[in-house]
Amino acid sequence: MRKVLIIGATSAIATAIARLFAQDGDRVFLVARNEEHLKATADDLTVRGASVAGYKSLDVNALDRHKAVLDEAEKALDGIDIALIAHGTLPVQADCERSPGLTAQELQTNAVSTIALLTRLAERMEERRSGRIAVITSVAADRGRQSNYVYGAAKAAVDTFLEGLRQRLHKSGVGVTTIRPGFIDTPMTAGFRKGLLWAKPEAAAKRIHAAIGSGRDVVYVPFFWRWIMLVIRLMPRSLFKRIEL
Amino acid sequence: MTNANAAYRSWGRPQSEAGKRVVRLWWRDQAFPADRPALPFGNGRSYGDSCLAREGALIDLRGLDRFISFDDDTGLLRCEAGVLLSDILAHFVPKGWFLPVTPGTRFVTLGGAIANDVHGKNHHRAGSFGHHVRRLELLRSDGTRIACSPNESADWFAATIGGCGLTGVILWAEIALRRVPGPAMEVDTLRFSGVDEFLELSRASHNSHEYTVAWIDALNPGRDGARGLFFRSNFAADQRPVAAPRPKPGLPFTPPVSLLPKPAVRLFNTATRRWPRRSRQYVHYERSFYPLDAVPNWNRLFGRRGFYQYQCVVPYSAAEAIGELIARVARAGEGSFLSVLKVFGDHKPVGWLSFPRPGLTLALDFPDRGERTLKLLDTLDEITAEAGGAVYPAKDARMDAQTFQRGFPSWRRLEDYRDPAICSDFWRRVAVPQPI
Ligand SMILES: Cc1cc2nc3c(=O)[nH]c(=O)nc-3n(C[C@H](O)[C@H](O)[C@H](O)COP(=O)(O)OP(=O)(O)OC[C@H]3O[C@@H](n4cnc5c(N)ncnc54)[C@H](O)[C@@H]3O)c2cc1C
Numbered sequence: 314m315r316k317v318l319i320i321g322a323t324s325a326i327a328t329a330i331a332r333l334f335a336q337d338g339d340r341v342f343l344v345a346r347n348e349e350h351l352k353a354t355a356d357d358l359t360v361r362g363a364s365v366a367g368y369k370s371l372d373v374n375a376l377d378r379h380k381a382v383l384d385e386a387e388k389a390l391d392g393i394d395i396a397l398i399a400h401g402t403l404p405v406q407a408d409c410e411r412s413p414g415l416t417a418q419e420l421q422t423n424a425v426s427t428i429a430l431l432t433r434l435a436e437r438m439e440e441r442r443s444g445r446i447a448v449i450t451s452v453a454a455d456r457g458r459q460s461n462y463v464y465g466a467a468k469a470a471v472d473t474f475l476e477g478l479r480q481r482l483h484k485s486g487v488g489v490t491t492i493r494p495g496f497i498d499t500p501m502t503a504g505f506r507k508g509l510l511w512a513k514p515e516a517a518a519k520r521i522h523a524a525i526g527s528g529r530d531v532v533y534v535p536f537f538w539r540w541i542m543l544v545i546r547l548m549p550r551s552l553f554k555r556i557e558l
Numbered sequence: 559m560t561n562a563n564a565a566y567r568s569w570g571r572p573q574s575e576a577g578k579r580v581v582r583l584w585w586r587d588q589a590f591p592a593d594r595p596a597l598p599f600g601n602g603r604s605y606g607d608s609c610l611a612r613e614g615a616l617i618d619l620r621g622l623d624r625f626i627s628f629d630d631d632t633g634l635l636r637c638e639a640g641v642l643l644s645d646i647l648a649h650f651v652p653k654g655w656f657l658p659v660t661p662g663t664r665f666v667t668l669g670g671a672i673a674n675d676v677h678g679k680n681h682h683r684a685g686s687f688g689h690h691v692r693r694l695e696l697l698r699s700d701g702t703r704i705a706c707s708p709n710e711s712a713d714w715f716a717a718t719i720g721g722c723g724l725t726g727v728i729l730w731a732e733i734a735l736r737r738v739p740g741p742a743m744e745v746d747t748l749r750f751s752g753v754d755e756f757l758e759l760s761r762a763s764h765n766s767h768e769y770t771v772a773w774i775d776a777l778n779p780g781r782d783g784a785r786g787l788f789f790r791s792n793f794a795a796d797q798r799p800v801a802a803p804r805p806k807p808g809l810p811f812t813p814p815v816s817l818l819p820k821p822a823v824r825l826f827n828t829a830t831r832r833w834p835r836r837s838r839q840y841v842h843y844e845r846s847f848y849p850l851d852a853v854p855n856w857n858r859l860f861g862r863r864g865f866y867q868y869q870c871v872v873p874y875s876a877a878e879a880i881g882e883l884i885a886r887v888a889r890a891g892e893g894s895f896l897s898v899l900k901v902f903g904d905h906k907p908v909g910w911l912s913f914p915r916p917g918l919t920l921a922l923d924f925p926d927r928g929e930r931t932l933k934l935l936d937t938l939d940e941i942t943a944e945a946g947g948a949v950y951p952a953k954d955a956r957m958d959a960q961t962f963q964r965g966f967p968s969w970r971r972l973e974d975y976r977d978p979a980i981c982s983d984f985w986r987r988v989a990v991p992q993p994i
Pocket residue numbers: 569597598599600601602603604605608609619639640660661662663665666667668669670671673674675676677678722723724726727728729850952953982
């Protein structure tokens with residue numbers, strides 16, 4: 314039985330991952346903002362076989378509450394083997410372009426809050442010399458694109474942070490998994506037209522769950538995004554700046 | 559591969575366009591969608607247009623897929639309406655529980671199973687799905703939420719069971735699971751000839767077998783009418799190891815024409831004559847209940863034009879109508895891929911519009927050959943109506959208002975309980991012809 318802390322636990326992707334932990338009979342602690350949704354998720358996971366150690370409502374942007382919530386989770390779980398960070402928001406890029414305030418807020422939610430949580434989690438795990446940190450970033454982190462570069466910049470910040478953190482924690486036996494999903498059909502992407510590249514949260518979860526279990530460093534979800542993003546990254550800048558993406 | 563762009567279509571109409579707009583519900587506390595008129599959509603396993611709304615939005619409920627609670631002692635399961643029966647099975651069969659009633663596919667949602675008050679092979683013993691629903695909650699477009707059960711807002715309960723999704727969005731429901739010893743079933747297969755022999759077998763198996771159903775060869779009826787195989791089964795008391803069928807590759811796209819040419823259909827149906835008189839097998843429950851689920855998208859075999867399924871029920875007293883229906887189909891030479899015959903038990907229907915009622919039910923598939931097929935189906939309607947029977951809305955895409963209203967005399971009552979913001983193509987055709 315593993316002890317799993319999930320932040321952004323009510324996200325469609327995180328819920329699907331949590332169900333796989335539930336199947337294994339793992340113990341979970343859930344964090345997100347909406348209390349009702351947390352309860353619904355906790356009930357579901359309980360019926361599915363998880364032992365739910367508790368849940369807590371937290372706005373991740375309230376950085377001053379992080380310590381207390383992590384303390385509570387750690388206590389309820391009796392230690393944290395796996396910390397999965399999955400919260401996020403996807404802003405409308407055009408709105409950000411007109412509003413520095415919104416842009417800052419999105420960077421706050423998608424980067425600063427995550428980095429703040431990671432800072433505390435890393436300290437605790439390093440001390441215990443065990444555990445795994447898994448964070449959902451995005452393929453958007455791989456290269457800034459005009460369609461979502463505010464979101465992309467936030468994810469890239471976290472992605473780069475994780476790269477460094479992985480090096481640092483390696484010596485302490487703590488693993489770091491960076492998860493870069495492509496298009497997943499969830500409430501976050503409700504407004505998008507779905508095409509062939511889209512995957513279901515259940516399918517994404519399987520791959521993520523396996524990657525966490527086997528201790529992978531970086532995983533693209535679904536797998537083919539690795540190749541798509543390789544092409545996008547390799548594209549010469551002189552060409553890249555002219556295309557719509 | 560997983561294509562999240564699940565087309566919103568019905569099972570028999572691969573080219574149908576269900577609705578231009580889709581709204582998804584992800585949480586029970588969400589409001590009724592503002593885009594109206596709208597129609598709840600489960601998993602699109604209805605064959606016709608009862609899950610389609612060309613002129614409105616569809617409310618996709620697959621996001622409501624959470625379990626809420628389970629009582630280990632009583633088997634009472636509460637879950638959200640978008641949970642698939644397959645999900646319930648995957649989770650609860652290993653714990654020794656099974657669905658109280660299941661249709662011939664496990665890929666339907668709980669909400670869909672309730673809205674059509676689906677039946678299974680144990681109707682003669684257990685009644686329909688609605689008999690096992692203990693409570694449910696409806697979300698109406700005016701924002702009210704109505705929790706109902708057989709003795710709490712009982713009118714809403716009776717309107718909603720078999721109510722074709724028209725009374726509101728079912729958010730969650732409580733159903734009573736039944737205990738089973740394990741996944742293995744003991745299935746007897748018996749060859750029979752004629753409706754009388756079928757009735758005899760049904761009667762003889764009533765107490766000994768929980769599940770009974772017959773496949774009939776509607777292409778080559780013998781002199782006595784229906785010729786076929788009678789299956790009767792129970793969960794095996796002595797559980798032997800049995801393997802679940804492995805899913806076969808499905809059709810990744812819909813071929814322009816039917817891949818079910820007549821000879822193939824004939825071959826399939828000839829098997830019903832070559833079968834040993836009697837045989838017994840131990841099989842995994844999936845093989846017994848869901849043989850078609852092993853081939854994803856088998857409906858595409860019928861090609862782009864799709865197909866119609868015709869399912870009707872006639873009272874016991876008019877059993878001869880079954881022979882007449884079969885003879886009619888045979889004479890028209892319209893191949894039926896799978897024809898199913900089953901006796902419904904005496905249970906009093908739960909819903910005002912429940913299809914299952916005491917009598918015999920017959921289900922036939924017809925590739926859509928245009929006018930010709932529609933004409934034949936109209937003739938079948940006449941025979942059914944004459945016999946005092948009814949046609950199953952979940953399978954229907956074409957019956958006229960008169961046929962429907964004769965078969966479901968309580969339809970007006972349901973119309974009073976219909977949510978003013980909900981309508982389906984089906985209901986427009988059979989009950990409210992004028993646009994709303
Ligand atoms: C291979 C196969 C075998 C079948 N065998 C049987 C059988 O043996 N017995 C039988 O009875 N049926 C059978 N059916 C039919 C099937 O069980 C029904 O059509 C069922 O209702 C489909 O459920 P669904 O979740 O796909 O719902 P949909 O087809 O999407 O919708 C069905 C109806 O339910 C309503 N609805 C869906 N969800 C909700 C909700 N949350 N709240 C309110 N209304 C809702 C819709 O508005 C619609 O009217 C079979 C179908 C197939 C494809």
